[in-house]
Amino acid sequence: MSGDRCEWKRCRAEADMSYLGRAICKSHFSRMCEMQDVGREEEARKLIGLPPRTTTQIPPEVGRLIDELRMDQDRKNSAHQARSDRVVQDP
Secondary structure, three states, X not given: OOOOEOOOOOOOOEOOXXXXXXXXXXXXXXXXXXXXXOOOHHHHHHHOOOOOOOOOOOOHHHHXXXXXHHHHHHHHHHHHHHHHHHHHHOO
């Protein structure tokens, strides 16, 4: 990172590492970790010039399909466990 400057707003220190594609000094990397630990991740991302995180909405019909698949898998697992229990108990 020789010669690169930290991308934290108003920082003039030389960058020690790259974090999420941004040059950052050790001091601000530590500060960013602290901010994330206390729920200030979006603010920290902004300070090094990263866009806010985006979330993707799962359409309701896809969510229902996922739930059905999970329930089907749970039924299969329960049936398999019941068969395994019978085999273990039979002499």
